[in-house]
Amino acid sequence: PIDLWQIALPWTVIVAAATTALVVVLRGGRTDQFQTELAVAMAALLIVSEVLTHIDSLSMVVTSRRSEAMLAEVIAQAPIGIARVDRTFKIIDANPGMAQLLRDPTDVMVGSTIARYLRTDDRAFAYEKIGALMSESVASIQADNLMIRADATEVWVHWTSTAVRSSTGELEYFLTTLEDVTATHEAEESAEANLVMLERLNELKSEFLQGVTYEFKTALMEINGSSELIRDGDGLEASEVKALAGDI
Numbered sequence: 001p002i003d004l005w006q007i008a009l010p011w012t013v014i015v016a017a018a019t020t021a022l023v024v025v026l027r028g029g030r031t032d033q034f035q036t037e038l039a040v041a042m043a044a045l046l047i048v049s050e051v052l053t054h055i056d057s058l059s060m061v062v063t064s065r066r067s068e069a070m071l072a073e074v075i076a077q078a079p080i081g082i083a084r085v086d087r088t089f090k091i092i093d094a095n096p097g098m099a100q101l102l103r104d105p106t107d108v109m110v111g112s113t114i115a116r117y118l119r120t121d122d123r124a125f126a127y128e129k130i131g132a133l134m135s136e137s138v139a140s141i142q143a144d145n146l147m148i149r150a151d152a153t154e155v156w157v158h159w160t161s162t163a164v165r166s167s168t169g170e171l172e173y174f175l176t177t178l179e180d181v182t183a184t185h186e187a188e189e190s191a192e193a194n195l196v197m198l199e200r201l202n203e204l205k206s207e208f209l210q211g212v213t214y215e216f217k218t219a220l221m222e223i224n225g226s227s228e229l230i231r232d233g234d235g236l237e238a239s240e241v242k243a244l245a246g247d248i
């Protein structure tokens with residue numbers, strides 16, 4: 001930033017010199033021709049310098065306004081929600097993406113607190129996160145929250161908030177972005193549910209195999225015992241052998 005005195009100082013010198021020369025002339029004094037020509041030349045150079053500086057300043061202003069317009073267009077067309085929030089968690093302004101995400105008109109959102117779109121259980125968590133950002137312990141924060149839209153529907157959002165401070169370090173506002181991650185969150189929940197189901201199926205398979213293994217062991221022990229009796233039994237009658245064979 002350029003202070004006013006920095007711009008006015010060269011002209012103050014010219015005005016002071018001209019006033020001094022005028023006072024000298026009015027009092028009947030005479031000015032030296034060389035000094036007069038030197039003063040005129042310096043004034044002309046100063047004027048040219050000021051004009052060139054003014055042209056450069058205008059060029060910078062035009063460039064800055066173009067950049068601002070381009071940035072405003074990018075923010076307006078952004079597919080994510082972007083908002084500025086003050087230290088009391090009130091929305092200062094928001095882009096159309098934010099209004100579309102939360103299904104609330106921009107003019108209604110401005111002036112409302114961000115807590116309006118948070119569940120009661122999540123407000124303390126959000127305030128705690130933003131409090132850490134306010135205390136400068138972190139540069140930015142991000143988290144996932146289930147937010148309530150203006151039409152009472154719910155949406156999972158991934159939000160990021162960054163503190164914007166002045167040149168003196170004073171907090172001016174929070175720049176917050178919100179992105180709809182409902183599909184991602186539902187996919188993760190579905191994958192987690194599928195994993196739980198697979199784990200349960202694996203447990204059932206293990207239980208089934210254990211049961212089948214036990215039943216096979218029991219049968220094999222009986223087959224083995226009857227076979228040994230037939231093999232080693234010298235005094236077995238034919239009916240007993242047939243009974244053991246039937247058991248096998």
